[in-house]
Amino acid sequence: xxxxxxxxxxxxxxxxxxxxxxxxxxxxxxxxxxxxxxxxxxxxxxxxxxxxxxxxxxxxxxxxxxxxxxxxxxx
Numbered sequence: 001x002x003x004x005x006x007x008x009x010x011x012x013x014x015x016x017x018x019x020x021x022x023x024x025x026x027x028x029x030x031x032x033x034x035x036x037x038x039x040x041x042x043x044x045x046x047x048x049x050x051x052x053x054x055x056x057x058x059x060x061x062x063x064x065x066x067x068x069x070x071x072x073x074x075x
Contacts, residue, residue, distance in 0.1 A: 022073055029063070029071040037069070
């Protein structure tokens with residue numbers, strides 16, 4: 001349906017590059033880390049963050065987090 005709509009309005013659907021996906025994932029992890037370390041954090045927020053990291057590891061990625069909470073992914 002979305003593809004048809006894009007075609008009708010003459011829009012071009014662009015695929016994300018690996019670099020864009022990596023950058024967006026790192027930014028998402030930064031955000032999850034910030035949420036998981038808030039004063040009134042819920043246990044499920046930390047579980048969600050930790051689960052995301054384990055999923056990335058399972059997919060063959062390694063990661064690091066700096067002192068400011070910024071993530072970097074490595075394949």
